[in-house]
Amino acid sequence: MNAAAATLQIALVGNPNCGKTALFNLLTGTRQKVANYAGVTIERKEGHYTAPSGRSVRVLDLPGAYSLAATSPDEAITRDVVMGRHAQEAAPDLIVCVVDATNLRLHLRFVLEIARLGRPMLLALNMMDAARRRGIRIDTAQLSQRLGMPVVETIAVKHGGAKQLIEQIDATRPALSPQPSTLASHSFDLHADVRALLAATVSVPRRTAAVDDAIDRVVLHPVLGLAILAVVMFLIFQAVFSWATPLHDGIANGMQAAGNWLGDTLPDGALRSLLVDGVFAGLGTVLAFLPQILILFLFILCLEESGYLPRAAFLLDRMMLTAGLTGRSFIPLLSSFACAIPGIMATRSIPDPRDRLTTILIAPLMTCSARLPVYALLIAAFIPQRTVAGVFNLQGVVLFTLYVAGIVSALLVAWVIKRLRRDQSEHALMMELPSYRLPHPRDIAIGLYERGMIFVKRVGGIILALTVLLWFLSSFPAPPAGASEPAIHYSAAGMIGRALHTVFAPLGFNWQICIALVPGLAAREVAVSSLATVYALAGNEDGLQAVVAAQWSLATALALLAWYVFAPMCISTLATVKRETGSTRNVIVLAGYLFGLAWLASFATYQIASAFGA
């Protein structure tokens, strides 16, 4: 095999916010593969492209790091790969150090730290367009000579902006690694070295971009800044509800119609039911989540890429810290009001693993939109349309109380987790507020595609499997001949439900509710249609309201509302937690504490309401 045919393995390394991922996207386009590093839930992004010489180049996009003295699991991965001591990852043939040309004082220190390792490397001065606009002049020839490595200029957001880099990489021959480094000085003080390098090779007219200063004066203003944040959040929320809800319903209905169409072509029987009520219902559940995930992430990615997200975290950090969280927890938690799944997926932007886990554990307490059908049914059936205190609608007050109950318990749970944690060392913020940037459509599109695929491929499979399992439980065994009760009564789900009745009787739940809770695991709103099935009213959910109003006590209804504030009744959320934390233990802890809280809250609600004669 000749040298040109051998695959070159390169790794992109750099500080956070150096535009490394944009450069990675420019180099590899859609030829990317996103997986996790073994044993940890840190994204491993690899892509490839073909160099002008015809040689294949594999590119590894390492997590951003400030220093080889790692302070997070992401940084530890970068350190291990760069030093060639990662267990699964071979040392790269070439390290491509990416720096933001407008932020050299910080980024060059990391370059020097890596250069000391004496591995083959080159330097990419990224964001040269922004640097030129700000009048920053860099003597690349001089810089290259002093660093003892090739230096190229790149503009990751411009077509062809990596031309020099591609040529320079192509000139690298892995067999002839020309090291050790020829770095002029090996002084102990990297900061002094950076200062000397900058003095000799760079002229900077102004330390910050004037436009950043101007925007930050408004966006970080104690009053104006919070007002802008509230408006941004409100718009996102409106968009998710007004755009995603019709799409969600459309996909769910479309899948149901497709299932029914298929059902009509098949003979009546178990196979038909499996396909229509099991497989298609499961696929419908998976796909119906996609609009919410994609729309929320469209906004989150734009906020992240533009540099606004860390500003929002800055404004909210103190408030969140009181509850034992970080400013970075806010967006994931807010997203969870639409759906906990994108919320949990958005916790990847939280660097401290402890803060991230706490955020994941409390995200399901935010009242997601799937709880609304349950709330709507019960409130309409039991809470009278009445005006209280002159202005408030009593039904609205109850709904609001349910939302507040979720938020307050989330804060309490976060506080308890903080107390219980063994590692009580200080959580760091130390968050960089990068320059504002216009998000590039390619980076947004690739980011959205990744989120969508992660959900469909890794979470979708679990949801589909569990939906089919629940179908089996609800359908078998079949009812005996001449059965008087609905079929679900005789199924495994029915038996489980009736067995659960002993656990739920103190909460005032009758056996019909207990049975409906089992298929309701698939998604919270399914509980409503399950109740209709149990009361043999399938397809007539308006009738359901009258039935429950007549047959249940107010105390039972209130207890069920309290149950749904906490209930771990969504296997999709549990599947996402499993996928995002890579740990079954976390799933058990989450489901266990939610179940415990739900039981206690329902018990207290039922007993108190009963004592008042409700």
Next chain:
Amino acid sequence: MGASATVLDVNDNGTNDRIAQRLRDLGFVAGEPVRLVARGPLGADPLLVQIGYTRFALRRAEAARVTVTADAAP
């Protein structure tokens, strides 16, 4: 706001203080000019500090590790 100062030192809080180590890596080293750019809306926490060409949000507990001398008003 906008007050300028020069870093004197970063003090470790206990042994093996990773936050202090990270502050030094980020450029908080003796002789480096710093500037207070903004304060958080609640309890004036966190602080937004400019060091070099970069802005970092530091909680007060983090910023307390950095000793500075105020520059003479221009």
